[in-house]
Amino acid sequence: MVRAQHTLSNLTLAVYVLQAVALVTGIGALIGLAINYLKRDEVRGTIYDSHFHWQIRTFWGTLAGGVVGWVSMWMLVGFVLLFILFLWYLYRIVKGFLYLNAGKPMPV
Incomplete structure (x- = not known):
């Protein structure tokens, strides 16, 4: 369970990094969005669910x-x-990164 939480945390962080990279390249945001939608079921019921929601709303x-x-x-x-x-x-x-780093869900 702890390992799964760590993996979800890293995945959420990766999407924030991809969104930041998108400021320069643009493509990172699309990759991040794909990750958000593909892994959405895995984060349901965790604090990362609110981060995924935040990231998706940021993209759109x-x-x-x-x-x-x-x-x-x-x-x-x-x-x-x-x-x-x-x-x-x-x-x-x-x-989003600061909330993730503090282990807090995003206020939705």
């Missing part, structure tokens, strides 16, 4: 915000929206 929220930002760039407001989206994404990665 960022994608939606990115679309709005890119579409509105012609009005110049898109640049501001994309910058705010970048800060929001970074905040969610850092907050």
